[in-house]
Amino acid sequence: MVDIAFGPERGKRPDTANIQDSYLDMVRRKRMYGGILLVIFIALMSSGWILADDRNAGGFWNGLHQVFDFPSEVLSEAWEKRASLPAIFIEHIPALIETLNIAAVATLLGALAAMSLSLLATRGLARWPRLIPLFRRTMDGLRAIPEIVIALVLIYILGGGPVPAVIAIALHTGGALGKLFSEVAENADLKPVEGLASVGANWSQRMWLGVIPQVAPNWLSYALLRFEINVRASAILGFVGEGGIGHDLKLAMQWGQGRYDQVVAIFLLLFFAIVVIDRISDHYRNKLVKGAAL
């Protein structure tokens, strides 16, 4: 019997005469490699942290005891003014809705773009098989550009407001979802597509009636997950750029002491919005993937 695990060269085979020695030898070698890797990893980590600490404005150990200073300062001021919190909640709800709208519109537009991009980039389904690499690279490119880059450039051109954020998030979503959608579509059963082709359906009919019903649950589940991510992204973009609750948060933070009740109110609004959306989307994603009716 040829031992294929050790290749054709005779020299590399373990000596069957003293199998215990060769086994221990192998274990030792494996441990050595593992040890070397571990040492390299620890060296990289520690030198990385030391370097990052050096280049930071405040040191780690000096900052450590201050971590809770800011939250406690904020919370104590907010506690004193707790009576005004409900009014502030209501005041900021339009901004929260704007943030959610940005995320929802961007997810919708991104998902629509991802649907067509992914079908065009999937082997076996593509309208123009020769152009598959083009569509794949397009998705890679869209995925690679961070939202903030597009958003800041578009703010310069389009002025402030939610539209730059929507476009930025939608472009990124199109790329990210496109990749996931295409992975799902690759596993779709081709028999319905062939059946539709045999009765003379054109490409869009084959996709709409043959592929989309198969992949819809998984696609919806990915789109919901993306919506969660986009809510966070839209809050962050508001903080860096303009629009939505992130912008309100930035204004309140810049004001500093005296407006900490607003900071806390916005934190809480954002926190509850994210938790609620996470919960709802988790629930529906579980249902979708397990195949139960909505």
Next chain:
Amino acid sequence: MTMTALSPSLAETVVRGFDRKRRFAIGVPLAILAYLLYAAVSFDLAGLVGRARLDNAAILLGDFWSHKTHVSRDNRSGKVVVAIEGESKGTYPDGMLPDWVTMAGAVTTIDLGTGHVVTYDDAGARFVVPGYGTIDIRPEGGKPVLTAPEPIPGWISVAENKVSVTTAAGRFSYTRSKVETFRYQPGWELWFFTLDSPFYGKSVGELAALATMGDRIDPDRSNLGYMASEFWTNKMWRHGDVAWAIFETILMAFLGTTAAALVALPLGFLAARNFMPLGPLRFAARRLFDFIRGVDGLIWTIILSRAFGPGPMTGAIAIAITDTGSFGKMFSEALENIDSKQVEGVGSTGANALQKARFGVIPQITPVLVSQVLYYLESNTRSATVIGAIVGGGIGLLLTQAIITQKDWEEVAYYMVLIVLMVMLMDSLSGWLRRKLIKGS
């Protein structure tokens, strides 16, 4: 199958089912459309058209592939300065001029190409535009007075104190205090060497010759080393600083992701039902993950940058905290799904709890663990750019600074290209490692 299977009630159900599907197929797109219309109204899409600054877009796109050179004369002192992008870092030193500008005494001639010639002299300035004629401007009583063939076309704008001319070859403006000509040329000028460098304006061949066999320009070091340091310390493009910023961004992502994984692994055991029999502790660990994920990276970043100040470490800690929540949840789910037989097998040889975890559990969850960590490493490179913009570190900071000044758009373009390349590199690196570590071994 008998015909009784097709009872009227079944047919009715099927028809009703089709009806419902049809209504669904029309209703969902209609609902999406209605929502998008509502969003368009609430986002004030109509007002946006009025607010959009297409001239800004033109500047941006122009700077992406070209640079402009300012030739300006101070009308009081008569001093002429030639500067790339109008920056002091890009100013031509005395005695050095681009070949399309000539100075003879008080007369400066600027050849913009295709017959467009601008002349500055004591009397004022002249701009010869082929196919139109000569635009002549002289100051009278401190105000520029224009003499040009009538009627004055739209591309010449005349105000009380300013005359400006826009042509395809370049722009020209005359005000009381100074006269300026802007010439646009393709390419990013000074990308390799600035004007004060001895290597400026040399071709690749000349540079190669200098590097290999030329005499030393600086006797203390080789030409190649000198070139490298001139490039690295380029004042206009700051390649050294940019490389550091990119490195910092990747460092933030690496440190944050690995630290999160190291912290989340033991916590994941606490939150897994099959390893933590104590309900309250498990509940606490799970709620901790939920809390961390719910608070969101933005808020962690803000809190941490108050304590640690701006810099890469703040960003790394922010990433670490945010991802501890996500990793903890994923790891505990992976731990709950392991096969208990292996653990029992290891236990039957007399292994203690730690050994059981090391040899029975870890090998089972390694693929999930490694692939999630690598996936997050890639996605955190992108987040580190954004977090860098908030905490003030890495390429995100450089990018936001360049955008806020609203004039160095070629630098913005440069950073954007670098960020995209960096993310793509990390993407392929993590994909390669994932394949190697999971399928290869």
